[in-house]
Amino acid sequence: RAPRLPAVRGRAAAMAAPLKRCLVRRRDGREQHGVAASCLRELRDKASGILAIDKAREPITLVLAEDGTIVDDEDYFLCLPSDTKFVALAKNEKWSGKSLGSGTAWLSESADEVDSAAEKWKQLARQLKDDLSNIILMSEEDLQVLIDVPRSDLAEELAQSQSKIQVLQDTLQQVLDRREEERQSRQLLELYLEALKNEDSILSKVAESETVPRKEMDVVDTGTSSTGTSAKTTLSDQILAALKEKPAPELCLDSQDLELVLKEDTQALASALRWDKQKAEALQQACDQELSKRLQQVQALHSLRSTSKGKKTLPWGDWPSSKRKK
Numbered sequence: 001r002a003p004r005l006p007a008v009r010g011r012a013a014a015m016a017a018p019l020k021r022c023l024v025r026r027r028d029g030r031e032q033h034g035v036a037a038s039c040l041r042e043l044r045d046k047a048s049g050i051l052a053i054d055k056a057r058e059p060i061t062l063v064l065a066e067d068g069t070i071v072d073d074e075d076y077f078l079c080l081p082s083d084t085k086f087v088a089l090a091k092n093e094k095w096s097g098k099s100l101g102s103g104t105a106w107l108s109e110s111a112d113e114v115d116s117a118a119e120k121w122k123q124l125a126r127q128l129k130d131d132l133s134n135i136i137l138m139s140e141e142d143l144q145v146l147i148d149v150p151r152s153d154l155a156e157e158l159a160q161s162q163s164k165i166q167v168l169q170d171t172l173q174q175v176l177d178r179r180e181e182e183r184q185s186r187q188l189l190e191l192y193l194e195a196l197k198n199e200d201s202i203l204s205k206v207a208e209s210e211t212v213p214r215k216e217m218d219v220v221d222t223g224t225s226s227t228g229t230s231a232k233t234t235l236s237d238q239i240l241a242a243l244k245e246k247p248a249p250e251l252c253l254d255s256q257d258l259e260l261v262l263k264e265d266t267q268a269l270a271s272a273l274r275w276d277k278q279k280a281e282a283l284q285q286a287c288d289q290e291l292s293k294r295l296q297q298v299q300a301l302h303s304l305r306s307t308s309k310g311k312k313t314l315p316w317g318d319w320p321s322s323k324r325k326k
Helices: 004-015 040-050 074-079 106-130 140-148 151-158 162-203 213-223 237-245 255-263 266-273 277-306
Strands: 020-026 033-037 061-064 084-089
Touching: 020 040, 033 040, 040 061, 040 074, 040 084, 106 140, 106 151, 140 162, 151 162, 237 255, 237 266, 255 277, 266 277
Parallel strands: 020 084
Antiparallel strands: 020 033, 061 084
16 A cells, blocks of 8 residues: 555645735735735735734734735635735724725725836836936925835836946935925024014014014014905915925925916915915915026036037936935
8 A cells, every 4th residue: 555655745746836926914004015825824824924913813814905805715816816915804804995094095005006106206217317407306205206216126217227326316315405404494594583573573563663674574464464365276285285384395396386386376375375465475486486496407407418528318427426414
């Protein structure tokens, strides 16, 4: 009966399925982990360990992140493609595709979010490939997206060496740092002006003729703060939120958003932000100055490029390579 052993081994080898790449996440988490498993049971065991699910909350249930389909059939699991995204549900947990406010929106839109995020940085990279001066026109969010992209991926997308991509990302970081420094400086200036305004409001009651121009602006502000207008703005909620919440919103917006703010009716903008008209005018002036500065920088870069050797290739080496300064 000894000759039967090879047959048993052969049957066991035939039953062994190849490893399949899978992505698993918790119901209320945002980090996903890569797992290789040959069967559904192995995937459950590995998912429980890598996601640190307490033994008391097992057994876990695996569902498809796309639509919440419960995967409990071995044959169905083997039919799924590689890199399928799973949600690991502990005992008594239920899948929900509408938990937008609790940080679980990825359950229903995980694939879309990943694809859109990848498409966004590639779109921004193509803008730089066409013209590096587009850096100046990008928003802070766009700059951060390109900074966070792995160097190898960005190098492949732009067909450049990783050393040049390092120079590019250092430059992006410098632009981002410069805007942050400007914002902090303006915030300090606003605090200083606010203190002066409080002093001027007291002095104005004693001698209006001796107050500084800043005080006169304050008087106008208090006289026009409630206009009761019914004008409506065409700006998006995202732009309005940035204008209202950021200390220097003109530094956060990209050039297209700055143009939209400039084209907006001042009274409608003031009404949407619940500001007085003069404060809205000051905001539009700041946006106008920032947009003009960016366009001047772009024109200066184009001028330098046209006076170079006449090459059509991008001047990757012309960008500064110094590290960010704190």
